[in-house]
Amino acid sequence: MTYSLPPLNALRAFEAAARHLSFKLAAHELHVTPAAVGQHVKALELRLGVRLFARLHKQLVLTADGQAYLVGISDGFRRIADATLQLKPRCAVLLQVGVPENFELRRLDLEHFRSTHPDIGLRILQPAGLHELVERKVDALIGRGLRSHPGYRCDRIDKGTEVGDRLMAPEGTAECPEVMSLRDWLRSRSAGALRTERRRSGEIGLARR
Incomplete structure (x- = not known):
């Protein structure tokens, strides 16, 4: 089965921005600039054809689509992280x-x-x-x-x-x-x-x- 996935960096930028409701805080977490986070999110929105955030008076708010997408993305990242932790290299x-x-x-x-x-x-x-x-x-x-x-x-x-x-x-x-x-x-x-x-x-x- 071939999975249709957006770029991982864009997903990580969206997930971090959605948790913090801030491009600045997401950028701090990901060690990039707020502009880079914004560009990733914009590219993701264009790719998906939906708006994930509403920008209201300099405040970042998740749209209904964004809220629904965040649930699935967060769960996916959590599963990947758990699976990674289960891998133990055969070494001391x-x-x-x-x-x-x-x-x-x-x-x-x-x-x-x-x-x-x-x-x-x-x-x-x-x-x-x-x-x-x-x-x-x-x-x-x-x-x-x-x-x-x-x-x-x-x-x-x-x-x-x-x-x-x-x-x-x-x-x-x-x-x-x-x-x-x-x-x-x-x-x-x-x-x-x-x-x-x-x-x-x-x-x-x-x-x-």
Whole structure:
């Protein structure tokens, strides 16, 4: 059976906006801009051919269609979340890592990490930010421009640039074996990428002479 589904990002934007009755609060939850939430919702309304929200005096109100749709969408997300939680990687430890929405997961080379660390089950939550880390929805957070926060350790991963990616974890678990393994893995990949970039730059420089 082929399911006819709207884009997931649009559904997530609608569901969050409908719960909060605010594009601003939904944007904060999803780590995007209010304009992005509004665009997703507008695109969803155009796709469905119905209005999901009424904008009254700067107040967001669900239409009857929106209220009915929210029930089904929320139930669907809840079932997906429950099904995901039931999946337990066959390993000793599960490490849940959050990354921003615009983070390219291919940079992590997840399959290689999993193959070289069979005792660590790596699960990614995207998008995620400090809010998810504080609420313990993730064990660690990877992001560019993360800053120190009381009770959390923020380690620089990319040492080759002025502003690089950082790994943030609670101080109490920042030195646990699985987080240390991830930190070492990220730094080794960063160092490898930097060496490759320098080698290419050198080759280009020689070619220009």
